[in-house]
Each structure stands twice: as structure tokens, then as C-alpha cells.
Amino acid sequence: MEKTEKRSIMVWQLFVWLFLSRIIILFTVNAQTLGGENLLVLAVSSVLSMGVTFLLSLPALYLHARWPGKTICEVGQAAFGEAGAKATALFYMAFFLIADGYYLGDLGLFLVKETDYGSLAWLILALITMAALYCWHKGLQAMARTATLLAAAIVVGFVLMVPIWIPLADPARSLPVFYEGIRPLWLGTAALTARSTRFVVLLFLLPDTKGRVLRGFVWWNLGVTAAFVVYLLLLAFCLGEYGAAMSYPVYTLLQLFSYGPFARLDAVFTGGWVMVMILKIGLDQLIFFRCLRVWFPAVRCRWAVLGVILTYGAAWLLYQNPVWHNQVGSTSFFLPVTVVALTGLPLVLVAVARWKERSRQHET
Amino acid sequence: MKKQEEQFARSLPENLVRLKNLFGDTMDYLPRTFRVGETMAALITIDGLTNKQTVAQSILQPILAAPVLQLTGQEKLCYIRDHALAAVEQKEITSLQMGLELLMAGFALLLMDGASFVLAFGVQGFPLRGVDEPSNEVMQRGSREGFIESLQMNAAMIRRRLRTPKLRFESMTVGKESRTQIALCYIEGKVDSALLQQIRKRIEKAPLDHTLAAGYLTPFLHGSGIFSGVGLTERPDTVCGKIEEGRVAILVNGTPNVLLVPFLFIENFQSFDDYAIRPSFAAFARYLKLFSFFVAMLAPGIFVSVCTFHPELFTMTLLMKVAQAQIQTPFPIIAETFIVQILYEVLREAGLRVPRSLSQTISIVGALVIGETAINAGFISGPTLLVVAISAVCSYTIPSLYEPLALLRLLFILLGGTVGLWGVFAVFVVVLVDLCGENPFGVPLGAPLSPFSRRGLRDSLWRMSWKKMAGKPFLVQHMPGSHVKEHEEDGEN
Numbered sequence: 001m002e003k004t005e006k007r008s009i010m011v012w013q014l015f016v017w018l019f020l021s022r023i024i025i026l027f028t029v030n031a032q033t034l035g036g037e038n039l040l041v042l043a044v045s046s047v048l049s050m051g052v053t054f055l056l057s058l059p060a061l062y063l064h065a066r067w068p069g070k071t072i073c074e075v076g077q078a079a080f081g082e083a084g085a086k087a088t089a090l091f092y093m094a095f096f097l098i099a100d101g102y103y104l105g106d107l108g109l110f111l112v113k114e115t116d117y118g119s120l121a122w123l124i125l126a127l128i129t130m131a132a133l134y135c136w137h138k139g140l141q142a143m144a145r146t147a148t149l150l151a152a153a154i155v156v157g158f159v160l161m162v163p164i165w166i167p168l169a170d171p172a173r174s175l176p177v178f179y180e181g182i183r184p185l186w187l188g189t190a191a192l193t194a195r196s197t198r199f200v201v202l203l204f205l206l207p208d209t210k211g212r213v214l215r216g217f218v219w220w221n222l223g224v225t226a227a228f229v230v231y232l233l234l235l236a237f238c239l240g241e242y243g244a245a246m247s248y249p250v251y252t253l254l255q256l257f258s259y260g261p262f263a264r265l266d267a268v269f270t271g272g273w274v275m276v277m278i279l280k281i282g283l284d285q286l287i288f289f290r291c292l293r294v295w296f297p298a299v300r301c302r303w304a305v306l307g308v309i310l311t312y313g314a315a316w317l318l319y320q321n322p323v324w325h326n327q328v329g330s331t332s333f334f335l336p337v338t339v340v341a342l343t344g345l346p347l348v349l350v351a352v353a354r355w356k357e358r359s360r361q362h363e364t
Numbered sequence: 365m366k367k368q369e370e371q372f373a374r375s376l377p378e379n380l381v382r383l384k385n386l387f388g389d390t391m392d393y394l395p396r397t398f399r400v401g402e403t404m405a406a407l408i409t410i411d412g413l414t415n416k417q418t419v420a421q422s423i424l425q426p427i428l429a430a431p432v433l434q435l436t437g438q439e440k441l442c443y444i445r446d447h448a449l450a451a452v453e454q455k456e457i458t459s460l461q462m463g464l465e466l467l468m469a470g471f472a473l474l475l476m477d478g479a480s481f482v483l484a485f486g487v488q489g490f491p492l493r494g495v496d497e498p499s500n501e502v503m504q505r506g507s508r509e510g511f512i513e514s515l516q517m518n519a520a521m522i523r524r525r526l527r528t529p530k531l532r533f534e535s536m537t538v539g540k541e542s543r544t545q546i547a548l549c550y551i552e553g554k555v556d557s558a559l560l561q562q563i564r565k566r567i568e569k570a571p572l573d574h575t576l577a578a579g580y581l582t583p584f585l586h587g588s589g590i591f592s593g594v595g596l597t598e599r600p601d602t603v604c605g606k607i608e609e610g611r612v613a614i615l616v617n618g619t620p621n622v623l624l625v626p627f628l629f630i631e632n633f634q635s636f637d638d639y640a641i642r643p644s645f646a647a648f649a650r651y652l653k654l655f656s657f658f659v660a661m662l663a664p665g666i667f668v669s670v671c672t673f674h675p676e677l678f679t680m681t682l683l684m685k686v687a688q689a690q691i692q693t694p695f696p697i698i699a700e701t702f703i704v705q706i707l708y709e710v711l712r713e714a715g716l717r718v719p720r721s722l723s724q725t726i727s728i729v730g731a732l733v734i735g736e737t738a739i740n741a742g743f744i745s746g747p748t749l750l751v752v753a754i755s756a757v758c759s760y761t762i763p764s765l766y767e768p769l770a771l772l773r774l775l776f777i778l779l780g781g782t783v784g785l786w787g788v789f790a791v792f793v794v795v796l797v798d799l800c801g802e803n804p805f806g807v808p809l810g811a812p813l814s815p816f817s818r819r820g821l822r823d824s825l826w827r828m829s830w831k832k833m834a835g836k837p838f839l840v841q842h843m844p845g846s847h848v849k850e851h852e853e854d855g856e857n
Contacts, residue, residue: 123782127786127790135793138797141808141845142801146796146797149800150796267674267677270785275789
């Protein structure tokens with residue numbers, strides 16, 4: 001495992017992987033969570049959110065440009081010594097635990113609410129976390145390659161399905177963009193930015209990549225935004241207000257899908273959701289384990305199971321308690337956490353590390 | 365520090381006592397003492413491994429007739445080596461261990477009192493199976509020759525096809541007790557030296573007591589995972605094709621199977637026939653096999669999960685048919701499919717193990733008695749049997765993947781019946797990640813599909829014409845994502 005971790009992946013592989021993870025997060029949100037009942041305004045919000053997240057990601061991009069081989073924990077070490085590295089590692093361990101717990105819990109809640117097999121949700125979540133552990137065991141490259149294959153399959157599937165939905169679409173079904181005023185726009189932007197937890201991965205994995213980061217970053221964001229806008233337009237024009245009232249509108253949209261012998265692809269969508277979740281959690285477990293190694297450098301690989309157990313525990317707690325799940329998933333909780341993880345903490349660490357570096361240069 | 369090897373003594377009685385102590389009272393140890401002039405000599409053989417006629421006529425007779433009466437033991441042996449038996453395959457040895465190895469490889473040892481060395485004569489004469497068509501890799505248009513149990517014969521079959529001085533056979537011994545001779549076969553200049561070094565190291569480190577089949581070495585050559593990164597073939601032409609691409613073939617004495625390292629997943633879908641037929645049909649056959657692989661792995665699991673959890677995925681007509689059949693059987697569909705699958709595996713195993721004369725009976729009992737009667741009696745539904753049968757037939761198109769497929773199929777059935785498509789998809793990701801991993805030598809198992817290489821595709825998803833492939837070898841170490849040399853630096857797992 002250690003040997004596999006040493007190897008790097010291409011920048012495009014990382015961004016394809018992150019594209020997949022973000023798409024699945026965005027496709028599973030609903031209008032209420034994003035602050036409003038108008039799906040079209042969310043399309044505008046997603047474009048605004050893209051700009052905001054770009055600004056929020058600047059410290060991460062600067063960190064990589066300044067110290068290409070260093071992760072945020074190593075910058076923490078440079079800024080505040082070992083204690084700084086450990087505190088940074090602990091923060092990000094907690095961050096990924098909460099984020100994964102929430103998104104996995106979301107899948108659990110979906111199984112409970114939308115399907116007849118909610119009683120099996122605990123088993124499905126356990127299966128996902130175990131599969132994620134195996135993915136972690138196979139290493140960064142294996143996961144990145146799998147993500148590329150899955151992304152290709154999902155994008156091809158999506159592109160083939162769009163022409164089938166287009167005849168069902170009727171712009172008259174949707175509300176005008178700013179029907180409810182400008183507030184939903186800001187709420188949607190904030191909510192989508194809060195769900196940009198995947199950007200935090202850059203702080204850990206950019207040192208493992210080869211290639212042009214900025215170009216990959218831009219294409220990734222453009223791709224995610226474009227796919228999300230197309231999805232929102234389809235939802236708005238095919239389902240109208242009905243779609244905005246759904247907890248899982250994509251599921252409803254897929255239930256409407258029918259072409260020849262193919263019908264009711266909702267189960268296939270859940271399958272796709274499961275597959276992407278496995279890769280997403282596998283990636284986060286990799287980061288979790290690296291953070292664990294900051295605390296215990298000699299920790300053995302078998303302790304990776306700790307991250308999986310904690311993630312499962314968090315997911316189980318959240319899907320068993322929908323109120324907690326809503327609170328954790330609310331913009332008021334997730335936005336500050338994401339901003340601190342993506343911008344606040346890296347900004348402080350980069351500033352202090354840079355200041356210390358300059359001081360040392362002056363001394364010499 | 366290397367342990368000092370035990371040497372033969374100059375005294376013949378001492379050597380005979382040492383050998384007697386080593387072999388005890390075993391019946392096949394045949395020491396024959398005689399006099400050459402005034403000097404005592406002994407010819408040691410193992411019964412059944414040598415040709416008695418050759419020993420008598422080509423070894424003993426010339427020795428006894430040699431004009432060596434006035435010479436010392438050492439001089440007599442030198443005369444025999446250089447004159448009397450100069451035409452016979454011989455080796456001069458001093459090491460007792462080497463002597464024992466040659467003795468058990470069918471050599472005859474000539475010991476002379478007072479001589480500082482021993483002569484070993486190649487007089488092997490054990491019965492060998494004739495060269496035959498390999499039963500596990502039947503081809504339509506290739507050679508009909510398959511490997512046999514003799515390492516030397518197998519090496520000769522490869523040498524006959526590749527008449528290049530760059531072809532190398534590197535001899536090694538594995539198994540502390542069995543001392544099995546193996547040979548690493550490769551083409552100098554095409555094989556990656558780091559890869560070769562890795563293979564040598566892994567085989568040397570294998571803590572085996574016995575190596576009775578090629579499969580004994582496999583676990584030391586592929587890492588953990590569902591699919592093996594080590595190939596197996598019984599065909600010399602396949603070995604030639606693979607080593608031309610920079611691979612290493614491992615020949616093991618006593619087995620007709622040759623290991624191929626490193627082995628890519630896509631190679632399971634290739635056969636030697638592909639290169640002898642038109643490229644378009646070869647590509648078609650590969651797609652069929654690829655399709656069969658997915659059907660063999662997933663069909664029963666998806667069938668069970670859809671019937672149990674997602675019947676809405678069936679069209680109404682199909683749903684009615686399945687429901688009608690299912691309502692008449694006493695078991696839930698997961699149990700029914702699992703039982704049928706296990707029953708099929710039992711029949712297959714029985715068909716493999718019973719004497720050939722009985723295998724037809726097994727087929728009749730399996731297909732007609734059990735299959736038809738079980739459906740008529742209402743124990744098993746027709747659709748279930750059909751799905752299991754289709755997946756079984758599909759799995760036969762890729763026999764090299766049968767083992768992982770059989771186990772994965774059962775896992776998919778269990779998970780499909782327990783948690784539906786979610787479970788099937790979860791395991792499918794695990795399978796995909798495994799395929800996208802790499803073997804211990806740093807060559808991606810899924811190449812050239814993942815990581816992708818357009819150039820690598822010329823002999824994977826389709827087979828380009830020889831006009832385009834000839835003269836442009838694509839070596840395995842040039843596969844995308846391959847980093848054999850880094851492994852060398854990193855060291856062992």
C-alpha cells in the first residue's frame with residue numbers, strides 16, 4: 001500500500017474523479033435544501049457558486065504553486081511545528097468524517113424514504129464502506145483509473161439519455177428565473193458553495209499529481225457546472241414545480257425515463273450513486289489515513305479500518321436521526337466548515353509558513 | 365555467508381558409505397562396483413531414471429575395455445573423460461549436492477577410487493508422454509503441439525520456433541525437498557531487466573518444500589487481488605508470442621503448464637487462433653468473449669436482485685413469465701439460484717474428476733435427470749435454470765477466468781438477493797478497482813484499456829492486420845502506467 005501511495009496520478013485523473021464525486025453530490029440535492037422552490041434560479045446559482053469556489057480555492061492553488069510537493073499537513077508543520085501538523089490533521093480528519101458521514105447518511109435516508117428496503121440501509125452502507133476500504137487498499141492509481149472508467153460510462157449514459165428527455169421537456173412548466181426575487185439566488189449560491197467539500201481534497205492530493213493543475217481545475221469546474229445546469233434545466237422543464245417539491249428529483253426524473261425495452265432506470269441510478277460513493281469514500285479514507293500517519297507515523301495499514309468504522313458510525317447516526325442530518329447538511333453549518341477547511345485554515349497556514357520562510361531567508 | 369558445499373572424497377568406500385547413508389535402503393538406488401584394472405570404481409544410477417541398455421553398452425563396456433591398466437585412479441578417470449567416453453554427454457563434478465541432483469535427474473555417476481572428481485553421464489531413459497495436442501487450449505488453425513512434462517523437451521519446442529540466439533533459458537531450482545528444475549525463458553533485449561530481476565528474486569525467496577506443478581509458484585508471482593497477473597499456457601506457440609512481447613515464461617519440470625509473467629487481464633480474451641484468422645473475425649470473437657465475461661459474472665446476480673428488489677425493471681410480459689414460473693417453486697429466488705449454481709458446480713467438478721467413460725453419464729444425469737425432473741417436479745423454475753445455464757456456457761468461452769468467475773457469481777447472487785442492485789453495484793466497483801490495479805511488477809492489469817493507450821489497443825479490443833503490426837513490437841513494459849523499474853528501486857512488498 002505504502003508503495004502504491006508513493007506513485008502519482010495525472011492531474012486529469014484527479015479532476016475526473018472529483019467531477020464524478022461532485023456530480024453525484026449535486027444530482028442528489030433538492031430545491032428545498034438549496035433554498036427555494038425554483039430550479040431555474042439554481043442554474044444561475046451554480047454559475048455564481050463556480051466563481052465563489054474559485055476564489056475560495058485560491059489558497060489551495062497558491063499552496064500547490066508555492067510548495068508543489070507539500071500537503072496542507074506539511075505546511076501546518078512548517079508554520080507551527082509538529083503541533084501544527086497534528087492539529088491540521090485532526091481538523092481534516094474530522095472534516096472528512098463529517099462530510100462522508102453526511103453524504104453516506106443521505107444515501108441511507110434515501111433508501112429509507114424512497115424505497116421499500118429501508119430496513120436494509122444499514123447493510124448497504126456497511127457494504128459501501130467495506131468496498132471503500134478495499135479501494136483504499138488497492139491504492140490511489142487503481143481508484144483513479146476506476147473513476148475514469150465510471151466517469152466515461154456515466155457521462156455517455158447521461159448524454160444518451162438527454163435526447164430522450166428533451167421531448168418531455170416543456171419550458172412552460174417552470175417558473176420564471178427570478179419569480180421569487182433575488183434571495184433564492186444567494187441562498188442557492190451559498191448552499192452549493194457549502195457542498196463544495198470536494199475542493200478540500202486538492203489540499204492533500206495535488207502533490208500526488210502530474211500535469212497542469214490550473215487547466216484541469218478550470219475544466220473540472222466548467223464541466224461540473226455545465227452538467228449541473230443541464231440537469232437543472234431538464235428537471236425544471238420536465239418536472240416543473242413537481243420536481244422542485246421532490247426530495248430526490250433525479251430519482252423521479254429517471255422513473256419517467258422510458259425508451260424501448262429500457263424503463264425505470266431509477267434503480268440503475270442508485271447503483272451509480274453507490275459506485276461513486278464507494279470511490280469517493282475510498283479517496284477520503286486515503287486522506288484520513290495520511291492524517292492518521294501525521295499523528296502516528298508508524299501506524300500499520302490495518303488501522304485504516306478505523307476510518308471506515310468511524311465513517312460508518314457517523315453515517316448510521318445521521319440517517320437514524322433525520323433532524324441531525326438536516327442540521328449537519330444545513331448551509332448554516334456546512335458553509336462555515338467548508339470555508340474554514342478550504343480557505344480559512346490554508347490561508348493562515350500558508351501566511352505563517354511563508355512569513356517563517358522569509359524570516360529564515362533574512363537570517364541567512 | 366554462503367555455506368560451504370560438501371565435496372566428494374577421494375576415497376571410493378567413503379563416498380559409497382556417504383551415499384548409502386543418504387539413500388538408506390531405498391530399492392531404486394543402484395550402486396554397481398567393479399574394477400578398472402586394479403582400481404575400484406562404482407557406477408551409481410537410480411532405477412527407472414536411466415536407460416539400462418545405454419548404461420551397459422555406452423558406458424560400462426567402453427570403460428571396461430579402456431587401456432588404462434598402468435594409470436592411477438585420477439588418470440584413469442581423466443582418460444575415460446577425454447578418450448573412452450568423450451562422445452557421451454558428461455559433466456565433471458566435485459560437489460556432492462550437484463551429484464545428487466544429477467543422479468536424480470537420470471544421470472549415472474562414475475566414482476573412481478583416488479580421483480578428485482566424479483563423472484556424471486547423461487543416460488536418462490525414463491518414459492515420457494508423447495507430444496500431444498493440449499486438451500485445455502484447443503485451436504483450429506495453430507500448431508497441434510502442446511507442452512509435455514519434460515523441461516528439456518519443452519525448451520526444445522520453444523527453441524524450434526524461435527531460432528534466435530537471443531532466446532535464453534535460465535535454469536533455477538525450487539523446492540527444498542523436490543529440487544525441481546525450472547527455467548526462465550525470455551528474449552534478451554526484449555525483456556525488461558528489472559522485471560527479470562524481480563521474478564528471479566521472488567522465485568528464489570519462495571519458501572517451498574515441493575514444487576510439483578506450475579501453480580505452486582503462482583502465489584509468489586502475483587499480488588493480492590481477484591484476477592491473477594500470471595498467465596498459464598500449454599502451447600509453445602503462445603509462449604513464443606508472449607516472450608516476443610517482453611514477457612518471461614517460466615517452465616517447470618514435470619508439468620506441461622508454463623507460467624507467463626506479467627499477464628494482462630485483456631489477454632484472457634485472446635487466443636492463438638486470433639492471429640491466424642482474419643482480424644475482423646478475431647475482433648468479433650474477442651467482443652463475444654468480453655460480453656460473455658460480463659454475462660457469466662453478473663447475469664445470475666442481476667436476475668436475483670431484479671426479481672427480489674426491482675421487478676419494475678422487467679417489462680410486463682417478462683415479469684408475468686418470471687412470476688408465473690416463480691410462484692410454483694417452494695424456495696425464494698435467492699436460495700433457488702444459489703442451489704442451482706452450486707449443483708452446476710458439483711456436476712462440473714464431477715465431470716472433471718470421474719473417469720472419461722463415466723463423464724457422459726454425468727452429463728445425462730445432470731442435464732436430463734436433475735435439470736428436467738427438478739423443473740417438472742416444481743423445485744426449480746425454468747427462468748432460473750436458464751439464467752444459470754447461460755452464465756455457465758458464457759464462462760466456458762474464457763476458461764482462464766473460470767475460477768474467479770465461479771466465486772464472483774456466487775457472491776453476486778448472495779448480495780443481489782440480500783441487498784438488491786446496490787449490492788451488485790458495490791461488488792462490481794470492487795471488481796473494477798481490482799482490474800484497474802497492477803501486478804507486483806508494476807504493470808497495470810487493465811492496460812491498455814485502463815490506463816488507456818491507443819497504440820496498445822491494436823491487439824486488445826481488436827486485432828490489427830499483420831501488415832500494421834509486423835515489425836512494430838509493443839512490449840509489455842511499454843504499456844501505459846507501467847513502471848517496472850520503480851519497483852526495482854522500491855524493493856519487495
